[in-house]
Amino acid sequence: MTAWPRQPDNRTCGPSCVVVAETLPDLPDPRPDFTQQVLAMHRRLNTVWPRALxxxxxxxxxxxxxxxxRYHEAEVLAALPRPVPVYLGSRWVPRxxxxxxxxxxxxxxxxxxATGHxxxxxxxSWRHRWFAVLPA
Structure with missing residues (x-):
């Protein structure tokens, strides 16, 4: 199993996925500036929405x-090989x-x-699939 970069904190899974999506196919090479890129992306993505959420x-x-x-596995698979961000969570909320x-x-x-894998x-461990951001 190849190690990929890990998100810098427990609120940056989304920005981490965006940074990885934008830098493919260069990953999973070590990225010394990954943390700075993710934190900058988090600020850029969340101009109105609180980053803590x-x-x-x-x-x-x-x-x-x-x-x-809404997540439909067939749509996600059909969108590949383009990367597809997927929101997972509990029964009540995406997390x-x-x-x-x-x-x-x-x-x-x-x-x-979260795991870098x-x-x-x-x-x-998140069983409910909420949303997919499908490519145009």
Whole structure:
């Protein structure tokens, strides 16, 4: 399993995914400035929304382009090989963002900025899929 960069704090999963999406295919090479890039992206994405509450899917869409849709695995897989940010969470609220980068045997695999690994989406401890930011 290849180590990817980890998010610098517990509120920057969204900006971490955006930075990775914008710097592919150069990752997972070590990025000494990753933390600074993520924190700057967090400020840029959240001009109105409080950063303490994370990053909205609409801010991610504004940065990467595309459209926000409710999560449907078929749509996410059809959008590949373009990276697809996916919002995961509890039954009540989205809490985490991962970046789906590929599929293996029909299963979406995502970069998880909390762990710094690429793993099957189903392996996440967050069971509910809320939104996907699909490319245009």
């Amino acid at each position: 994370g990053t909205t899917p609409w801010a991610v869409r504004r940065e990467l382009g595309g459209r926000v849709r 985490h963002v991962v970046l789906v980068l590929e599929e293996r045997d029909g299963v979406p695999w995502a970069y998880n900025p 690429l793993a099957p989406l189903a392996s996440s």
